[in-house]
Amino acid sequence: MKCASECWQTYGLVTYDLDVAKIAHEIQISEQPEFDRLFIMFGVFHIFICFFRAIGRIIAESGGPAMLTDTDVLAPGSLRGFIECKSYNRCRRLHPMLALAFEILLYRRFITDYDQADELHNEMKNYASQFEKKKEVDDICDSPTFMEVFREYEKYKRKTEDGALGKTAQFWAMYMRYIQMYHFMQRAVRENNIILFISTLTTVTDSSSLLTGRIIRGGWPSTNLI
Amino acid sequence: MAKYQLDLMNIDETHPGLRQLLDAGGFSVRRTDTEYSRIPVDVTLEQTVNADAASRLTGVTASTDNYHARVRWNITKSSRAALVNEALSMVDLGNARRQEVRTDLKPSRIQRDNIDLQKLIKQIEACLNPFTLDMSLPLLNISTGRAVTDEVSNSLLSVPEVGKKRHQDFVTECKNQKNRFEMPIKRNPLKTFAKMCVVNRKAGSTSKEAQLKCTTQLLGRIAFTAAVTKIDLEHVFSFPLTPVPLSMARGDGTMAHTDKSQLFHLLEKTVADHGKPRVIGTHIVDGNFQLHCMSPDQPPKYGQISESIIRASLAYPSRRIDITFDTYERPSIKDCERDRRGAVGGCEFAIEGPAQRLPEKFKKLLNREEFKRQLPPFLVKNWSSPHLQPQIEGREIYLGVMNVCTRFLVEDGAVTDECVPSLGCNHPEADTRVILHMLHAARTTPGDIIIRASDTDILVILLHHVHRVTATVWMEVRTSGQRNRRYINVTKIAATIGPALCAALPGFHSFTGCDYTSAFVRKGKIRPYTILS
DSSP: OHHHHHTTOSSEEEEEOHHHHHHHHHHHHHTTTTTTTEEEEEOHHHHHHHHHHHHHHHHTTSSHHHHHHHTTSSOGGGHHHHHTTSOHHHHHHHHHHHHHHHHHHHHHHHHHHOTTHHHHHHHHHHHHHHHHHHOOOHHHHHOHHHHHHHHHHHHHHHHHHTTTTOHHHHHHHHHHHHHHHHHHHHHHHHHTOHHHHHHHHHHHHHHHHHHOHHHHHTOOOOOOOO | OHHHHHHHHTHHHHSTTHHHHIIIIISEEEOSSSSSOEEEHHHHHHHHHHHHHTSSOOTHHHHOOOHHHHHHHHHTHHHHHHHHHHHHHHTTOHHHHSOOTTGGGSHHHHHHHHHHHHHHHHHHHHHOOTTSSOTTSOOBOTTTOBBOOHHHHHHHHTHHHHHHHHHHHHHHHHHHOGGGGTSOOOOOOOOOGGGOOOOBOOOOSHHHHHHHHHHHHHHHHHHHHHHHSOOOHHHHTTSOSSSSOTTTBOTTSOBOOOOTHHHHHHHHHTSSOOOOOSSEEEEEEEHHHHHHHSOSOOOSBHHHHHHHHHHHHHTSSSSEEEEEOOOOOSSOTTHHHHHHHTOSBSOOBOOOOTTOBOSSOHHHHTTOHHHHHHHHHHHHHHHTSGGGHHHHTTOEEEEEETTEEEEEEEETTEEEEEEOGGGOOOOSOHHHHHHHHHHHHHHHSOSEEEEEOOOHHHHHHHHHHGGGOSSOEEEEESOTTSTTOEEEEHHHHHHHHOHHHHHHHHHHHHHTOOSSSOOOTTTOSHHHHHHHO
16 A cells, blocks of 8 residues: 555555455455555466366366377376466466367368358468468458358357267367467456456356366465466 | 456446556556567566575575564565565576566477477377267267266366356355355366276176075075974975076076086097198188287277287288177177176277277276277278288288178288178177188188187087088187197097087087076086987
8 A cells, every 4th residue: 555655556456366365355354444445456377377277177087188198299297287287387388289279170170061161262372372472461361251261160169169069079169268268368468458358257267166166266275386 | 256357347436547557557567578478467476576485495484484484584575586686687697587478489489389289180180089070979088089978978068057157156145145255165076087987897706695695595594484483384485486596597697607618628529639730721710809819918009909900810821811700789699698797887988090099908998898899890990001001912801890891902002991792791799700701711712711719609600510611620729828729620520529419519509508598507518418429
């Protein structure tokens, strides 16, 4: 609070990890109105860790992590650390990578089912030649054919999540969606975008709430991970 | 986190003006000059203040248990970190500690990630691509192909809904109940793949003993009661004491069994010297027997197993090799026997690609019906792949699986597989399929026929049919590792015991007890056989 007034700020901003934040909230409520102008924030890094732990628990033994060890992308000894998010940096690299692999496979399946694939193919060729000259990607992204493909693919993905391609596909589509949430959240942090952050936080809380109750309220034993 | 979200959403009402502060950069920290490289506040904390705390010089925590010392250490930690940083920057090491947010975008990292990604995609496709599977299949483990139970599958697939519900419940509870926020939240029993356990019913004799004891006790108890109170024993004994006749079944209601191999040894001994085959034309192999002959330490992937099977089969010297597999259908007349052997149980799994890993050790899998059901069709798919061409070169492989028989040959430098209609067969048992292959081989391939199996049933059926072929038929018995591996001259045995007995043998065998019929308790095979002959 002293800091805040020294900096000519109306409010004091503090960030705690989840475990401490809960206690801080309790102190704030019981000692009203002394800390009313203090705004307690949750450390996003710790939220990430919680989220990865939740995802790790869901996909444990599902074969996905075994793919990582089979291809030597992940050493077998590090598997546990990856599942339990004991190593944040490893999770940050491997979860998106695994999700991307599934995403590519799903897209391949989508393209075989997509009836305007030929048209898309021609357009791609067309733009490829243009790209040689102009070296710009902007108008490719704005092209109606591509927009259509993206829209259709998103629909296809939703259908997969609802079980249109069977249960195994549904499971991994769910995983992909969670990792997408991680990307959104990462983006929100990087851009200081609070609105995006709030919207993704709901999903993250949903998934984490499955794990333990402590996480919803904000409790996770803090350890030094970096 | 629910509370945090609520706080953030109501920020304008509770803390007017704070949003502007957050928007202006209070939400995350930018430690570099580049765009899009903000990091969360707590990461910054971990990287700066706590970085020194977690260093190898753990400071006071490692050296003292004194509470006050620890408190002091904690309070002064930040200033100490500042001092350390300052000192490091004085010797030009300050920047080395600063984590670059964009390390992921270094060309070397991108290259490594790309290679790993391609490997991953390839591996998933080689094992089990979840997006090209049949829709009706249950939730499968993409590495082993093992299916999970409905319970686990439902629990996993409902994760988003259940999570949402629990989250909302918590929020409403907090609204209604003042101290709910401090109270613990119940842990959610999520059933995941890790919860899957294998249930394997073992064929043990414990249940049988308990049951038998029970029946003897029953008799004793009746006798005891009869002695104390007046009971008309004659009337009691007019009812069957057991639900199944104990002369033909065991106490727990399963069929009585006798040692089949006694008949085998008996028949073998009818010929003093069996000799050895000279010109071998064909080997006919019982596929499941072959699997049991193989070393229990097999490589972990289906593709490698497939190759070891073909290697083991091609080790036989003849040009033509026939391999027949059992078909596993349910319900089947053989269910009783399979239940006894403990072959049933465990869970479903699918064999899709050569890079897929075995869900369990090979030796354990041999007892699993699902494995024996899935493996042969996979072999048919896998053996036509071009890399087996040098091994198959010059040989002829007939693989009888399900209702069809496929022939593998090398023609014009490529492995071809074609269906042989005359060997198509709907017999579920390899025992009888062997006969079909034997007759076919006798017509098409010159030389002696050797049947690689170690089963009394096969010998009995062979003796019944052997007069239909002119070639000499041999049986090669015992598994590879055993020392008494030997040849049995089936043609000679048939000649010795005579055609009448040969014709009667299958009937005799089933009457005195085989896989489908129960044996007479304590009667065995030898005495009935001597009476018959």
